[in-house]
Amino acid sequence: MSEIRPRVGVVVFPGSNDDRDAAWSLTALGAEVKMVWYADAELPAVDAVVLPGGFSYGDYLRAGAIARFAPAMRAVADFAVGGGLVLGICNGFQVLCEAGLLPGALRPNTSLSFVCRDLRVRVERADTPFTARCEQGQLLTIPVKHGDGCWFATPELLSEVEENDQIVLRYAEGGNPNGSVADVAGVVNADGNVMGLMPHPEHAVDPLLGSGDGALVLASFIDAARDRTLAHA
Template identity: 60%
Template sequence: MRVGVVTFPGSLDDQDAVRAVERCGGEGVALWHDDADTKGVDAVVLPGGFSYGDYLRTGAVAHRAPVMRAVADFAADGGPVLGICNGFQVLCEAGLLPGALLRNERLRFVCKDVPLVVEAADTRWTADYAAGEVLVVPAKHGEGRYYADEVTLDRLEDEGRVVVRYANGRNPNGSLRDIAGVTNEGRNVVGVMPHPEHAVDPTLIGGADGQGFFRSVLEGRAAPA
């Protein structure tokens, strides 16, 4: 399975995402911000980093890159898309996911492992997990506080579209309702703030709890919407 990983100017976790895909058995394909199409890949990852230097606000410039028009079309056709950290921010700016990522509570950069509870195990990116499973995944961000209005938050809860939540009392950034990741109505587009691509190697400190995000899509465990 071919998984495209987009590189924007300022991306810094693109190669980590490629390695995660390949470690889990897929083929990583480089996509550039200026590409007009997704090169026939089977899935797309928007990686972490500081796309376009986070000018204006996180993701505000990147979501206007030519490749994002192709990613939006790909997602509309049911193609699986994962946004990690800055990629999550880009997906929200592009309107592919609801809500926004704001400056962390206390305005401090967070860099630490965080425990996550899997809430939705029926998306294209989480079907390898069980609902209620607890993962430990590294987080590193300054603008990861998930925000949406109460109507949107209630709809996400009612529709089971909160994908992962920070474990009780372990919210590192002040995200509303401890939300660490959400999905779209089709359940093929997922955004997560922590970094599963940094938790795919059991020999490293980060462990391997993040592998399930990549195995899910590579093994096709969730049917397309």
């Protein structure tokens, strides 16, 4: 069954810059990638969608605030609400929070410095479509590169998110690069079909580039997309 290549849409916003990296990695891991132009109001036939990293609309106003209203994002929101698998990486995470598809908001790093380095994140949940190939508690080495990665939630929102078990990835102890609340690096929505994370799994799919751990996340996502292809077949 592994020869079935699930179709994954990668949305290209003005200012996206990791769209091709995401496409390359997803293709290498077995997906058939369709690039989706931000101005298109409809998604092509896809089994899953990735919102890539970058600086959509120059991060003007707030990171992700303007991309949220791009025509393609309305289609992505409908897709997500209908149960479609959506993965937002870095800027994609910011867009999903601004769109209200994920809880919280991403604020400037508390250090005010742009951080760009490999770091370790702990898998808090290995039972999501995005982490099924990982083990609970596993430490993954994946790079981050962001200026606005400080995930924020009010105490009330944080307890809701924790009660629903929506925190999927946390920065390893002492390694929080941005001051995020509860060391959050990645969250899912309550239904479990939409995930956002600040680290870049698409930059860590080959040990030659420092780490292959990001492939666990992307391959999990592709497995889940493939299951959906088969369900529709």
